[in-house]
Amino acid sequence: MxxxxxxxxxxxxxxxxxxxxxxxxxxxxxxxxxxxxxxxxxxxxxxxxxxxxxxxxxxxxxxxxxxxxxxxxxxxxxxxxxxxxxxxxxxxxxxxxxxxxxxxxxxxxxxxxxxxxxxxxxxxxxxxxxxxxxxxxxxxxxxxxxxxxxxxxxxxxxxxxxxxxxxxxxxxxxxxxxxxxxxxxxxxxxxxxxxxxxxxxxxxxxxxxxxxxxxxxxxxxxxxxxxxxxxxxxxxxxxxxxxxxxxxxxxxxxxxxxxxxxxxxxxxEQLNDHVEFKRMVAHRYEGIFLGHSHITAHPEARQCRSTFWLYTVLLDIQSKPIVEYLNSKGIMARRVWLPITDVPPFKDKVFSTGCQMANHLHEYALNIPCSVGITPGQIETVAEQLTFAISRH
Ligand SMILES: Cc1ncc(COP(=O)(O)O)c(C=O)c1O
Missing domain, CATH: 3.40.640.10 (Type I PLP-dependent aspartate aminotransferase-like (Major domain))
Structure with missing residues (x-):
């Protein structure tokens, strides 16, 4: 890499x-x-x-x-x-x-x-x-x-x-x-x-x-x-x-x-193809991560057919060092957004009902590469590097 x-x-x-x-x-x-x-x-x-x-x-x-x-x-x-x-x-x-x-x-x-x-x-x-x-x-x-x-x-x-x-x-x-x-x-x-x-x-x-x-x-x-x-x-x-x-x-x-x-x-004209490609990427990742005890794959609700626009995985360890590792290897990954409760123009100014899960996803989840056109080899590299980074922690 x-x-x-x-x-x-x-x-x-x-x-x-x-x-x-x-x-x-x-x-x-x-x-x-x-x-x-x-x-x-x-x-x-x-x-x-x-x-x-x-x-x-x-x-x-x-x-x-x-x-x-x-x-x-x-x-x-x-x-x-x-x-x-x-x-x-x-x-x-x-x-x-x-x-x-x-x-x-x-x-x-x-x-x-x-x-x-x-x-x-x-x-x-x-x-x-x-x-x-x-x-x-x-x-x-x-x-x-x-x-x-x-x-x-x-x-x-x-x-x-x-x-x-x-x-x-x-x-x-x-x-x-x-x-x-x-x-x-x-x-x-x-x-x-x-x-x-x-x-x-x-x-x-x-x-x-x-x-x-x-x-x-x-x-x-x-x-x-x-x-x-x-x-x-x-x-x-x-x-x-x-x-x-x-x-x-x-x-x-x-x-x-x-x-x-x-x-x-x-x-x-290509939207349907793009969506099917994104779904194929999601299913590939899901197949690779199936049974991996530290990774929860991106869920899909029963009543929804998702585009998996931004493929996301939830870890049982904090995602920040994993994202840093992936980025250092040329794999663009991102932590899930900072909850709006903590974004400076809104912090301490907005009413919230308690954001435990939003905070949890921010701390433990990450977005991984999923562009339309990503190759099977790239998907494997992402998954390999992700699992390797998790194993080091
Ligand atoms: C949930 C959500 N709402 C609104 C927007 C804003 O769209 P735009 O970037 O076209 O202004 C985005 C992202 O771009 C988004 O992710």
Whole structure:
């Protein structure tokens, strides 16, 4: 292996389809910015793949989350309920609205948001006043539920949808990491029969490390025309006239470019293949780690077909020295995220229900290389080095 770093990357793009052709078409036709045929085409095809009625393409998943929270009516000093363990983007988007995240732990069985804790938080820590829900401890209004589907799989969507319905809360699903996954055979944008509340929006991301990429980009998926129209309006500077500079509210410059959308169209053509490849990688790792007493392989919940976007293993020893060892051998591995409770802008400022499992995963779990295109030999090298590193401790 030698000492050269990052010889086996963690999760990098696979651009093996029509990317060059479609991007060249943008350059040849001069449609390089926010307007152009690929943006509309990408939105249409994404809606089909995700089973959503509408897709609104934006410059990032974070931007789409921000717009979704605005549409949900989240205001300063209110609260949005989300898992404690996630990439920081959804917590940041909540702060863009001036609101605060309420952090729920992760459940051990599938490494997704803990549904029992969510239910207890809503029933025991909240009170309804004048038709609104308030956190009894902070006194803040609870404005929305923001389940984040983690690591390529999906949380128990129906259970969260039932709670959101019961408490009449908007439901914003962060599906940034799980494009291509299904829950009870439903793709991420499909309507959820269990939800009968005020508003449901799903957000996804096409960041470079995702199962498919537009370089950078995201989308807001919605099933109601009015929601999609408002999302489009807000993400295109709230412009009401193409010829006059008339904007009817404060809008955002969040639109995806035609070049990025061209990449997206090409990548969407390969999404199924990418997902199947990721699943094959996961099953290979699972087979190798089966019976290894120190390693728990990435779980898959019964009702979910995961993309295994970021293959993760849980150890019975701390993961930090193992990650350091792997990185020194050129194998890009990462500890699972620092829980949001400990991320400086949120630490000591957010309400949390106790994050034992989130902390445990951060301390003991690690992400290992799983790019689309990783070779069987590389998978074996990763597994060999991982087991060797564990045996030294
Ligand atoms: C859970 C989650 N939400 C949101 C995002 C943000 O997406 P983007 O990087 O496109 O802004 C990401 C990752 O990129 C993510 O992992």
């Amino acid at each position: 030698g000492g050269c770093k990052e010889e086996i990357p963690l999760s990098v793009p696979c651009l093996k389809g029509n990317e060059w052709n479609y991007v060249k078409e943008c350059l040849d036709t001069n449609w390089v910015s926010y307007v152009g045929p690929f943006v509309k085409r990408f939105e249409k095809e994404l809606a089909v793949v995700t089973d959503a009625r509408h897709a609104v393409a934006m410059s990032s998943g974070t931007a789409a989350l921000h717009v979704a929270l605005i549409l949900a009516g989240v205001k300063p000093d209110e609260e949005v309920v989300m898992p404690a363990l996630t990439f920081v983007a959804p917590a940041n988007a909540v702060r863009y609205c001036g609101a605060w995240p309420v952090l729920i732990d992760i459940q051990g069985c599938d490494w997704q948001m803990d549904i029992d804790q969510l239910s207890h938080f809503l029933s025991d820590s909240c009170v309804r006043r004048r038709g609104l829900l308030f956190n009894k401890i902070t006194g803040r209004r609870v404005a929305a539920l923001l389940p984040v589907h983690l690591l390529g799989a999906m949380c128990d969507v129906d259970a969260v949808a039932e709670l959101a319905t019961m408490y009449e809360l908007p439901l914003i699903e962060d599906a940034a990491e799980c494009l291509g996954a299904t829950y009870k055979n439903r793709p991420i944008g499909a309507s959820t029969p269990a939800y009968n509340g005020p508003l449901r929006i799903v957000v996804t991301s096409f960041n470079g490390n995702k199962v498919m990429t537009t370089g950078g980009g995201g989308a807001l998926l919605a099933n109601e025309n009015s929601v999609a129209d408002r999302a489009m309006h807000l993400s295109t500077t709230a412009k009401v006239d193409d010829f006059e500079f008339l904007h009817d509210e404060v809008g955002y410059n969040y639109r995806l470019t035609n070049i990025a959308a061209a990449l997206g169209v090409a990548q969407l």
